[in-house]
Amino acid sequence: MKNSLINQSFVNARKENRPALLTYSVAGDNTKKRSLEILKSLSEYADICELGFPHNTPIADGGQIQTSAYRAIKNGIKINDVFSIVSNFKKIKKNKPIILMGYYNMVYQYNENKFISKCKKAKVDGLIIVDLPYPENKVFAAKCKKNNINFIQLISPTTSKLRLKKIVSDSHDMIYYISMLSTTGGKLKVSAKEIIKQYQKIKNQNKSKNVVIGFGITEKTIKSLKKADGLVVGSAICKEITRSIKKRQNTVTNVINLVKKLKNKIK
Amino acid sequence: MKIKKNIPLIDQHDKFGFWGGKFGGNFIPETLKKPIEDLTDKFEKLRKDQNFLKKRDFYFKNYIGSPTSFTKLENLSDHLNGAQIWAKVVSEANGGAHKIYNATVHALICRAMGKKYIIGDTGAGYAGKMLSMAAKKFGLKCKIFMGAKDIKRQKPNCDAMKKNGAEIVPVYSGSQTLVDAVSECMRYWVSNCDNTHMCVGSTVGPNIFVKICGWSTAQISKELKTQIKQKFKKIPKKLKLINCVGGGSSAYGFWSEFIDYDKNHIELIGVEAGGPKKSLLHAAPLSRNAKIGILHGAASYVCQNNEGQIHETESISAGLDYPGVSPIHCFLKDTKRAKYTYATDEEALSAYQLVTKFEKLNPSLEPSHAFAEAIKIAPKLSKDTIIVVNSCGDAKKDRDILIERLGGNL
Structure with a gap:
């Protein structure tokens, strides 16, 4: 998938001598309409936008993303709404890559093939399925590839050497490195140096793969990991949305301000 | 889909961990792949290790108090005037329920793996109480994850956990019951x-x-098989083993030795929680035809909506109040080896009243669901039919609920 939008955004960021910025927000948080607005405003600064399809039993998400997900579900978000948010977004920003992220049960209930064809129709560029690890994801990942959708493999600090090799060789354009043993939104408990060292091990397997680092990335920590191909900020954005709602402030403006700051730190 | 003979059901899965090709598996975040692989390797070694087995048997006998008794409920049988009703009184085990077996084995594995911290989930509080006991016994630091709603309704078990030095972590997300406790426990494990x-x-x-x-x-069931042979000289011609099913640990334990028998000879009946009589909510994915879904890392029948969001459940019995069920019970259901039904809150409560009226037995609300089924079918059956109910928990923990629901009729 050499000409994929995902690959292209890394090329562009590299030209500017900076890591790609990836943002994560939850579809339907806190309403369908508002989450589309948030997505649009995030995309002004983000190179790639991850959009979560919320699940009510998330086993790998911390408090911030859980709160966003529960809020979205409570406000009635359905899978088809997620696809229509993406379609609407792509009408305006056709070159901005979108990655959907969520849990396998939602895909399974929707039906794998139907889910993938819906993704294709809505112009989804990539998929992260948190609880469908390698090698269980082989068949699904192949189906994605056939439809020109990037299936994004995850690697964590517990991934063994042999496994890492296999995962990298089976990966598409992008690999997601989980910085530490944590759910999303945990405080960074490993030094930046150590994270980059692990990151380098993945890069050494295959330089052409774009490796992003996620988990624990905030305004405070983002700069220290600048060396990576890309950095993902999720919980910090969800937290800002929650804070804005509580303070009755404009979520869109506040989120824009946050992403602007994040972007400036890695310029 | 077929069950193989002479192989324990727990080992009848494929290389991806699926029973019958579709139940179970490992739907886990990447971070847990390695710890689960390590645990799998360790367990496979330990279960063949004579020293480990000796240790297990020693603690089962001297710490848990195996074997628990097997006894005829004479008065209840007379009253129902049909099949004979027997009970395997597993609630005699140290701590008051079957959960002590799993907790003890996990504590032994934890020690063997050189880890000092152990965590666990709990609904009725028995799994938590037993894990806290085992942790104390084997010198481990223990954290128990429990839904805030369950902490309120199962106070006696919470008191026990604290007394054993365990930390109870209240879970406020979702329905604040077992399903959320398991999620939170898994999230904690991802991080630690x-x-x-x-x-x-x-x-x-x-x-x-x-x-x-x-x-x-x-x-x-190993104990039960010996005990049945002792009492009846051989396995009776018509035998029915009735067990409540939440996650399904006590039912599997109660049946495992009998799965190879023909179902017309030994019938296995699982009773799920039907919830309040007029409520739409229940915790009975097997008997009320839920669809297959993925919950807590495994595929099983799960109470859920069309989108795959997990349903809230409702049951008077915290131990059965869970939207999913063991993949091995899904396998037993689809191969038709076991039959699954449900009892409502009200039926479980009346069963509790009837059993305690006639017998010196105090089954908790979970096995009261199983008794409800036994009471329902026994009068229609012949006197040479033997029904055995697994009385897998003691009602001490349910004191507050029983007083509230039954008041002076207790």
């Missing part, structure tokens, strides 16, 4: 899997946890 061992409280979760739990509770 380098020094912490996780015990899943039932035959649910990623493949290896189903296996360890089933391997542990299987002790119940």
Whole structure:
């Protein structure tokens, strides 16, 4: 998938001598309409936008993303709404890559093939399925590839050497490195140096793969990991949305301000 | 889909961990792949290790108090005037329920793996109480995850956990019951899997946890088989084994030795929680035809909506109040080896009243669901039919609920 939008955004960021910025927000948080607005405003600064399809039993998400997900579900978000948010977004920003992220049960209930064809129709560029690890994801990942959708493999600090090799060789354009043993939104408990060292091990397997680092990335920590191909900020954005709602402030403006700051730190 | 003979059911999965090709598996975040692989390797070694087995048997006998008794409920049988009703009184086990088997084995594994911290989930509080006991016994630091709603309704067990030095972590997300406790426990393990061992409280979760739990509770049916042969000289011609099913650990343990028998000879009946009589909510994915879904790392029948969001459940019995069920019970259902039905809150309560009226037995609300089924079918059956109910928990923990629901009729 050499000409994929995902690959292209890394090329562009590299030209500017900076890591790609990836943002994560939850579809339907806190309403369908508002989450589309948030997505649009995030995309002004983000190179790639991850959009979560919320699940009510998330086993790998911390408090911030859980709160966003529960809020979205409570406000009635359905899978088809997620696809229509993406379609609407792509009408305006056709070159901005979108990655959907969520849990396998939602895909399974929707039906794998139907889910993938819906993704294709809505112009989804990539998929992260948190609880469908390698090698269980082989068949699904192949189906994605056939439809020109990037299936994004995850690697964590517990991934063994042999496994890492296999995962990298089976990966598409992008690999997601989980910085530490944590759910999303945990405080960074490993030094930046150590994270980059692990990151380098993945890069050494295959330089052409774009490796992003996620988990624990905030305004405070983002700069220290600048060396990576890309950095993902999720919980910090969800937290800002929650804070804005509580303070009755404009979520869109506040989120824009946050992403602007994040972007400036890695310029 | 077929069950093989002479192989324990827990071992009848494929290389991806699926029973019958579709139940179970390992739907887990990447971070847990390695700890689960390590645990799997360790367990496979330990279960063949004579020293480990000796240790297990020693603690089962001297700490848990195996074997628990097997006794005829004469008065109840006379009253119902049909099949004979017998009870396997597993609630005699140290701590008051079958959960002690799994907890003890997990504590032994935790020690063998050189880990000092152990965590676990709990609904009725029995899994938590037993894990806290075992942790104390084996010198481990223990954290128990429990839904805030369950903490309120199962206070006696919470008191016990605290007394054993365990920390109870209240879970406020979602329905604040077992389903959320398991999620939170798994999330904690994701963050701390380098020094912490996780015990899943039932035959649910990623493949290896189903296996360890089933391997542990299987002790119940090993005892029962010997006891039945002693009482009846051979296995009776018409035998029915009735057990409540939440996650399904006690039912699997109660049945495992009998699965190879023909179903017309030994019938296995699982009773799920039907919830309040007029409520739409229940915790009965097997008997009320839920669809297959993925919950807590495994595929099983799950109470859920069309989108795959997990349903809230409702049951008077915290131990059965769970939207999923063990993949091995899904396998037993689809192969038609076991039959699953449900009892409502009200039926469980009347069963409790009837059993305690006639017998010196105090079954908790979970096995009261099983008794409800026994009471329903016994009058229609012949006197040479033997029904055995697994009385797998003691009602001490349910004191507050029973007083509230039954008042002076207790």
